[in-house]
Amino acid sequence: MAALLEARSLEGSYGRTKVLHGLDFAVEEGGITTILGANGAGKTTTLRAVSGMVKTSGEIRFAGQRIDGRATEDIARLGVAHVPEGRGTFSQLTVEENLRLGAYVRRGTGALVNEFARVYEYFPVLAQRQRQVAGTLSGGEQQMLAVARGLMLRPRLLLLDEPSLGLAPMVVREIFRIVRAINKEERVSVLLVEQNASIALALADHAYLLETGRVVMSGPAADLQRNDAIRRSYLGY
Amino acid sequence: MPSRSVKAAGLILLIAVACALPFVLSGFRLFQFSQVFIYAMALLGLNILTGYNGQISLGHGAFYALGAYTTAILVDRAGVNYALTIPAAFLLCLVVGFLFGIPALRLEGLYLALATFSLALAIPQILKYFEHWTGGSQGIVLSKPKAPWGLPLTRDQWLYYLSLAVLIVLFVLGRNLLQGRVGRALVAIRDNPIAAEAMGINSALYKSLAFGVSAAYTGVAGALSGVVVAFVAPDTFNVFLSITFLVGVVVGGLASISGAIFGALFIQFVPNWAQDISKAAPWAIYGIFLIVFMYVMPRGISGSLRLAWSRLVRPKR
Amino acid sequence: MDIFIQQVMSGLATGGIYASLALALVMIYEATEVVNYSQGEMAMFSTYLCWSLLQAGLPYWVAFFATLVLAFVGGVLIERVIIRPVEDAPILTIVIVCIGLLVILNSVAGWIYSYIQKPFPTPFPGEPFKLGNIYLGKHDLGEIGVTLVVFVLLFVFFRFTTLGLAMRAAAQNPVASRLVGIRVGWMLALGWGLAAAVGAVAGMIVAPVLFLDPNMMGGVLLYAFASATLGGFTSPGGAVVGGLLVGVIENLVATYVSFIGTELKLTVALALIILVLLFRPSGLFGRVTVRRV
Numbered sequence: 001m002a003a004l005l006e007a008r009s010l011e012g013s014y015g016r017t018k019v020l021h022g023l024d025f026a027v028e029e030g031g032i033t034t035i036l037g038a039n040g041a042g043k044t045t046t047l048r049a050v051s052g053m054v055k056t057s058g059e060i061r062f063a064g065q066r067i068d069g070r071a072t073e074d075i076a077r078l079g080v081a082h083v084p085e086g087r088g089t090f091s092q093l094t095v096e097e098n099l100r101l102g103a104y105v106r107r108g109t110g111a112l113v114n115e116f117a118r119v120y121e122y123f124p125v126l127a128q129r130q131r132q133v134a135g136t137l138s139g140g141e142q143q144m145l146a147v148a149r150g151l152m153l154r155p156r157l158l159l160l161d162e163p164s165l166g167l168a169p170m171v172v173r174e175i176f177r178i179v180r181a182i183n184k185e186e187r188v189s190v191l192l193v194e195q196n197a198s199i200a201l202a203l204a205d206h207a208y209l210l211e212t213g214r215v216v217m218s219g220p221a222a223d224l225q226r227n228d229a230i231r232r233s234y235l236g237y
Numbered sequence: 238m239p240s241r242s243v244k245a246a247g248l249i250l251l252i253a254v255a256c257a258l259p260f261v262l263s264g265f266r267l268f269q270f271s272q273v274f275i276y277a278m279a280l281l282g283l284n285i286l287t288g289y290n291g292q293i294s295l296g297h298g299a300f301y302a303l304g305a306y307t308t309a310i311l312v313d314r315a316g317v318n319y320a321l322t323i324p325a326a327f328l329l330c331l332v333v334g335f336l337f338g339i340p341a342l343r344l345e346g347l348y349l350a351l352a353t354f355s356l357a358l359a360i361p362q363i364l365k366y367f368e369h370w371t372g373g374s375q376g377i378v379l380s381k382p383k384a385p386w387g388l389p390l391t392r393d394q395w396l397y398y399l400s401l402a403v404l405i406v407l408f409v410l411g412r413n414l415l416q417g418r419v420g421r422a423l424v425a426i427r428d429n430p431i432a433a434e435a436m437g438i439n440s441a442l443y444k445s446l447a448f449g450v451s452a453a454y455t456g457v458a459g460a461l462s463g464v465v466v467a468f469v470a471p472d473t474f475n476v477f478l479s480i481t482f483l484v485g486v487v488v489g490g491l492a493s494i495s496g497a498i499f500g501a502l503f504i505q506f507v508p509n510w511a512q513d514i515s516k517a518a519p520w521a522i523y524g525i526f527l528i529v530f531m532y533v534m535p536r537g538i539s540g541s542l543r544l545a546w547s548r549l550v551r552p553k554r
Numbered sequence: 555m556d557i558f559i560q561q562v563m564s565g566l567a568t569g570g571i572y573a574s575l576a577l578a579l580v581m582i583y584e585a586t587e588v589v590n591y592s593q594g595e596m597a598m599f600s601t602y603l604c605w606s607l608l609q610a611g612l613p614y615w616v617a618f619f620a621t622l623v624l625a626f627v628g629g630v631l632i633e634r635v636i637i638r639p640v641e642d643a644p645i646l647t648i649v650i651v652c653i654g655l656l657v658i659l660n661s662v663a664g665w666i667y668s669y670i671q672k673p674f675p676t677p678f679p680g681e682p683f684k685l686g687n688i689y690l691g692k693h694d695l696g697e698i699g700v701t702l703v704v705f706v707l708l709f710v711f712f713r714f715t716t717l718g719l720a721m722r723a724a725a726q727n728p729v730a731s732r733l734v735g736i737r738v739g740w741m742l743a744l745g746w747g748l749a750a751a752v753g754a755v756a757g758m759i760v761a762p763v764l765f766l767d768p769n770m771m772g773g774v775l776l777y778a779f780a781s782a783t784l785g786g787f788t789s790p791g792g793a794v795v796g797g798l799l800v801g802v803i804e805n806l807v808a809t810y811v812s813f814i815g816t817e818l819k820l821t822v823a824l825a826l827i828i829l830v831l832l833f834r835p836s837g838l839f840g841r842v843t844v845r846r847v
Contacts, residue, residue: 090723484650531647531654
C-alpha cells in the first residue's frame, strides 16, 4: 500500500538558511507517525514544508500527487489539516466561528450541523463554550479547539505540531486520547511532531528521529521506545 | 560595501564634479541643482527620523516652513545677515523639533503619521493667520544676495556653492552621528524598542533627539531655500511638500545617507520630465513613475544599489 | 433648540459621508495595516464614472448601482494588479504606491473631465420637510438613509455570512486562514473591492452638495481620517460612530463658536485628530494592542 504522505530528499530553507537537509519519511494510510527531536532539530519546519509554508526542494507526495511548491491553501483543500505550533486559532473570533472556518472548504456541501455535532462529541468542553471568544479559552481548550478545527475539514491527514507544549500532563493525555480515537474512528492519518518523546512513542505506530535537519533513526515506535540511546537522550531513563 | 579608499575616491570625484558644474551650467540649471542640495538636506533630516529611527513623519514641511520663515522674517523685518539666519534656523528647529518629539513618544506608526499629516495640513492656514509677522498670503519677498568678499561669482553661482558647502557640512555631521553609537541606538529603537529599552538605551531621549535633529536639518534646508528662492509664501508649504519629502526619502532609500541625494534628484527632476512627457496629465505620469519605482526598487535607489553591489562582490551560490 | 436639532441632523448627514469613507479606510487598514491614501480619489473617480453614465442617459438608480459594481471591480483590480506586487514590501513602500495611485487618479480625472465643477443630481430633490420650526433637507435625510442601509448591509455581510467571516479571518490571521483553505489574496482583493464600493457611495452622495470636481474628496478624506482616528482605526463600528460624531461636532462648532467660520472648519478636524491622538491614540473603540517581545 502506497503511503498517504511521502517525502523524498526534502530540503527546506528560511531565506538563505537551509534547515532541512534531505529528509525521507512517510505516513501510512490510517497510521500515526511521529517525528521526534530536540529544539531546533527542524520538526516544525518539516510540517511547514508539507503545508507549503517554507521554500522547499525535493519531492512531497500526498495521495500520489505532488504537493511541493503548491500554495498552502491549495494543500489544505486537498485534505491536509495542519494544527500549527501555538494553536493558530483565530483568537478574536468565537469557538463556533473558528469551527465554521475549519469547514470553510466544505461550505455548501451539505449540512454543517452534522459536522459540528461530530466535533462536539469528541470535544464536549467546546460545546459548552460555543459563543466564547477563542482568545479567552485556557491553553488546553485552545489546543482542543485547534484540533477540532482541523477535524472540521474532514481531513485525510492531520498534521499536529507540538500539541503538548505548555499544557498540564492530564490535559495532554486527554488530547492524545482524543487524537487516537479520531485516528481509529474517522480513519484520519496523523503526522505528529513532538518534543515529548515518551507520550509520542506511546501513541504512534512509526517514528522518525530528527537531528539538525536530518533523519538519524527511524522505525516502528516500539523499537525506538526500547532503543537504549533514545531512552537515555530523549526519554530520560 | 566597497572599500573605504574606493568610497573616499568616489566622493572626492563627486565633489570635484559638483564644484566644476557652475562653470558649465546656466543660471537656471544651477538654481535647480541648488534646490537639489537643499532637498537633500531636508531628506537627510527626514531620513534620520523615519529611516533610522522608524518614526514616520508626514509633516516635515512644517519645519521646512519654520526655517524658511525664520530667515525671511530675520532678514526682512530685523535686517539680520542672511548667513546668520542659517544657524539660527538650525537651533530654533532643533528646539521645536525636540519639543514635538515629546508628545510624539506616545504615538506609534500610523498615529504619528496622522498627527504629522494634520500638522502639515494646518501649516498654510496658520501662516496666513499670523499675517503681521508672515506677510499673510502675499508672503515675504527677499533679494538674492551677492557673492561676498568680492568673489567673481554670479548670485546663482554663489548660492550654489553656499548650498553645496552647507550640504557637505550637514552630511559629514550626519555621517558621524549615524555611524556611531547614536546611530546604532536609533536603529535599535526602530527595530526592537522593547529590547532597546531593556539594554539600557534611553528611548525617550533618543527619540526626541532624533526629532530635534531631524527638524534642525530640515529647518536649515528651509532657511537656505528662503535665501536661494528669495521668496516665501504660505501656499508653498502645503501638505504636498511634506508628501514630496516622504516620497524622496523612500525613493532615495531609507536609512541611507546617499539616499538623500538620489531622492533629492528624483523629486526635483522627475516632475519636470513628467511634464515633458505629458502636458495634459503630468501628475499621472509622475504617479506611474512612483509606482514603477516601488516595484523595481522597493528599498529605494540606495537599497537597490547595495543589493546589486553585494551580488557583484558575492555572487549567489 | 430648533437650530440645534437642525444642525445635529445636517451634521449627521455629512457625518454619514465621513463615516462611509472612514469605514472604507478602516476596512483596508484592518486587512493590510495600510492606510489607503487614495481612497478619496477612488471615490471621486467612481463618482465621475457615474456622471458619465448619467450623461449617457441612464436613470439615476441604475447608474448608481452600475457604479457600485464598477467601483467594486476597480477596487479588486487595483489590489490584484497594483498593490499585490508590493504586498510584502515595507509599509512605507506601499504608502508611496497609494500616493502614486492618488496622484494618477486625480490627474486622469482632471484630464478626462476637466477641472471645471460639474453639478451632480441628487435622488432626493425638492423642498425640505418642515417639522415644527425645523427644516430637514430631503437630501440630508436621504444621505442618512443611504449610509444606514450601507452599514446594515455590511454588518450583516460580515457577521452572518461565511464569506464575511472568511474575510475577517483573513484580515486577523492570514497564516491560520491559509491553513483552513482560505485564499487570503482574494479575500484582500474582495476587501478592496468592497471598500471601493463604499467609497463610491460616499462620493455619489456628497457630489450634489460639494459639486463634482477632481479635488472634491480632499477635505472629505481629511474628515474621514479624523473620524477613523476618533473611532479607532481598528474598529469599523468606531469609524461609523466617529464619522457621525465628527459631522455633528463640526456643524455645532461652526454654528455656536463665532470665530470659527467655514475656513477654520478644517482646523477643527485637525485639532480633533491631534487631541484624540494625544490622549487616546487608539480611539474611542479601538483595540489597544499589547506588544509581545
